[in-house]
Amino acid sequence: MQGxxxxxxxxLADGTVAQVLGWxxxxxxxxxxxxxxxxxxxxKDFVYDAFCGANLxxxxxxxxxLEGKTLVFLKPCDTYSFNQxxxxxxxxxxxxxxxxxxxQGTLKPEKIREAGIKGIETVTIDGDTLKFDTIYGxxxxxxxxxxxERCKVCKGKKHMVYDELIGAAEDEEAGPVxxxxxxVEKLEAMSPEERFAFWQEQLxxxxxxxxxxxxCPACSCRKCVFDSNxxxxxxxxxxxxxxxxxxHIIRAFHVAGRCTDCGECSRVCPQGIPLHLLNRKxxxxxxxxxxxxxxxxxxxxxxxxxxxxxEDVEPSIVQTRGGGH
Amino acid sequence: xxxxxxxxxxxxxxxxxxxxxxxxxxxxxxSRLAYPADxxxxxxxxxxxxxxxxxxxxxxxxxxxxxLCGCHPGDCHxxxxxxxxxxxxxxxxxxxxYLGVENGRTRVEWVSAAEGVKFSTTxxxxxxxxxxxxxxxxxxxxxxxx
Numbered sequence: 255m256q257g258x259x260x261x262x263x264x265x266l267a268d269g270t271v272a273q274v275l276g277w278x279x280x281x282x283x284x285x286x287x288x289x290x291x292x293x294x295x296x297x298k299d300f301v302y303d304a305f306c307g308a309n310l311x312x313x314x315x316x317x318x319x320l321e322g323k324t325l326v327f328l329k330p331c332d333t334y335s336f337n338q339x340x341x342x343x344x345x346x347x348x349x350x351x352x353x354x355x356x357x358q359g360t361l362k363p364e365k366i367r368e369a370g371i372k373g374i375e376t377v378t379i380d381g382d383t384l385k386f387d388t389i390y391g392x393x394x395x396x397x398x399x400x401x402x403e404r405c406k407v408c409k410g411k412k413h414m415v416y417d418e419l420i421g422a423a424e425d426e427e428a429g430p431v432x433x434x435x436x437x438v439e440k441l442e443a444m445s446p447e448e449r450f451a452f453w454q455e456q457l458x459x460x461x462x463x464x465x466x467x468x469x470c471p472a473c474s475c476r477k478c479v480f481d482s483n484x485x486x487x488x489x490x491x492x493x494x495x496x497x498x499x500x501x502h503i504i505r506a507f508h509v510a511g512r513c514t515d516c517g518e519c520s521r522v523c524p525q526g527i528p529l530h531l532l533n534r535k536x537x538x539x540x541x542x543x544x545x546x547x548x549x550x551x552x553x554x555x556x557x558x559x560x561x562x563x564x565e566d567v568e569p570s571i572v573q574t575r576g577g578g579h
Numbered sequence: 580x581x582x583x584x585x586x587x588x589x590x591x592x593x594x595x596x597x598x599x600x601x602x603x604x605x606x607x608x609x610s611r612l613a614y615p616a617d618x619x620x621x622x623x624x625x626x627x628x629x630x631x632x633x634x635x636x637x638x639x640x641x642x643x644x645x646x647l648c649g650c651h652p653g654d655c656h657x658x659x660x661x662x663x664x665x666x667x668x669x670x671x672x673x674x675x676x677y678l679g680v681e682n683g684r685t686r687v688e689w690v691s692a693a694e695g696v697k698f699s700t701t702x703x704x705x706x707x708x709x710x711x712x713x714x715x716x717x718x719x720x721x722x723x724x725x
Binding site: 441442446447448449450451452453454479500503504506507510532535536539540543544558559560561562563564566567568569570571572573 | 631632635636639652653659662663665666667668669670671672673674675676677678679680681682683685686687717
């Protein structure tokens with residue numbers, strides 16, 4: 255982390271960048287937040303550790319409007335989102351200086367609370383263990399137990415786009431870990447009634463806070479269909495039952511073929527809805543129908559929904575294949 | 580005496596491409612080929628015009644089945660529209676299936692302007708299928724209203 259701060263200071267001092275986009279210490283040890291840093295002085299609050307789950311690539315849309323270059327720190331899977339945004343002409347690569355940072359997986363503070371550790375004063379990450387000083391004394395738990403769902407099936411440690419790397423090797427080849435479609439497959443194996451019951455229960459928890467939409471790097475439309483027509487604000491209350499029922503289906507479809515599976519939607523959901531399972535279903539279908547495709551792996555290929563072949567499968571495959579696959 | 584009709588009459592929305600299946604429906608009519616009156620046709624300029632939201636909206640407003648008819652692949656009036664529609668609908672139907680909505684309620688069929696017979700048989704088959712499935716409650720109920 256000290257290396258990142260030193261490098262940011264250098265780049266600010268020599269005028270390469272005008273501002274730094276990174277994470278700032280939160281009130282607690284486990285809640286850093288994305289922030290801009292404009293001076294050496296401000297950088298003293300900079301932090302980068304396993305609690306910095308936030309994907310900073312979407313902030314670069316706004317950063318492109320600022321004076322001068324912006325230095326941004328991207329984790330390996332954040333770089334896929336950034337690449338996808340380049341492809342969609344939403345960010346300005348020339349006004350961006352990317353430092354790729356190494357990542358050992360990011361953590362979910364809720365899981366620490368679930369493990370019964372409360373009243374946390376400080377957190378230290380010591381190899382495979384998390385050590386806490388709490389008001390009830392010292393506690394610890396395994397690092398792996400607090401990982402976010404998305405990090406249990408890592409896409410790999412390779413950065414797709416960067417200007418320099420710190421804390422990560424140039425030829426990092428650590429491949430994907432685990433089968434990310436495991437949970438999707440479990441759902442597919444259920445009967446339609448069970449699937450329906452599962453989704454009805456999950457989607458009924460939604461409070462329409464719009465956090466999933468606001469954090470999603472693929473959801474970057476200037477005007478959203480879910481914005482209020484009367485006022486120029488985002489709509490938090492459902493204007494019609496249509497929105498109530500279809501919000502998540504429409505959102506998942508809208509990002510289909512562009513979703514890099516960064517898992518931010520599920521990370522920020524205050525109700526714990528596994529939204530990534532909707533996106534992963536689309537990714538799985540696209541992979542099996544139209545060939546393997548990873549959004550954000552490059553900046554020039556055509557997305558699966560803006561492309562076609564003469565031999566594509568017919569929609570009737572959904573009925574003939576059956577069983578939800 | 581008033582007789583209450585309790586027989587299930589499905590509401591079926593058919594999106595028909597102006598250049599093929601809409602004319603196919605006309606041909607079916609002028610050839611006096613019958614298809615159920617439960618089918619309500621919405622004319623669209625191309626199968627590709629059908630936004631997935633239209634289909635969801637139809638279900639949410641009480642449709643029991645939605646069928647999309649377009650030109651045979653290769654015959655699109657706009658050259659490639661139906662190829663894009665084919666990908667979109669495949670993914671959307673698969674998603675609805677994944678959410679537990681009966682997969683027989685959605686269908687895509689390629690019907691040309693010369694295929695009045697195909698139009699009529701397709702609609703008869705589809706309506707029979709919806710009769711079998713009964714009323715659509717799932718999509719409307721996906722999110723509890725309470």
